[in-house]
């Protein structure tokens with residue numbers, strides 16, 4: 013089993029240099045998220061990577077706690093935030109399980125390109141629900157591994173064996189939507205930029 017921290021620490025320099033794959037969809041996701049934000053909001057991001065999304069959102073909210081399992085990703089994120097002159101993001105290393113966070117303390121949680129990387133997606137969604145204030149939103153963008161072409165799914169175990177792919181959880185759109193509704197969320201907005209990606213803004217029921 014690949015150690016996720018080691019995997020992402022090693023991937024960080026290359027990840028930081030790779031261009032955004034679909035810039036138009038990325039911009040649309042930022043805009044939709046920002047339509048939901050309020051200037052006094054406290055936001056929590058898990059799996060923030062090199063921090064670009066938190067930096068883009070920072071002017072639209074009061075504060076962002078941006079977290080990641082990888083210290084190398086966070087080191088790049090901190091440099092980027094400093095270079096951008098952004099002062100309302102606090103970066104912290106950890107996972108949804110390891111971070112000590114107060115229940116019902118965030119207006120929004122961001123989980124972008126991360127849910128499919130987690131071993132226990134249902135528990136992660138339950139933890140997000142716990143961290144949100146009633147009426148708060150969970151913004152996620154997720155790869156639907158179950159919808160990937162069969163040859164990718166065949167090659168995956170081999171790539172994981174050689175340490176060039178991380179753990180991937182396999183679920184489809186209906187399964188993700190039902191994990192969210194089973195954990196007390198209503199779907200406010202959903203959009204599939206491609207067959208294998210799903211962007212959702214889910215609201216914690218009051």
Ligand SMILES: C[S@@+](CC[C@H](N)C(=O)[O-])C[C@H]1O[C@@H](n2cnc3c(N)ncnc32)[C@H](O)[C@@H]1O
Pocket residue numbers: 016020021058059060061062065079080081082085106107108123124125126129130
């Ligand atoms: C595909 S990258 C996405 C980064 C960023 N959210 C984005 O959209 O560009 C996945 C990120 O999740 C982090 N990660 C992986 N497993 C994690 C976990 N269990 N808890 C927190 N972060 C994790 C990785 O270190 C990496 O930075």
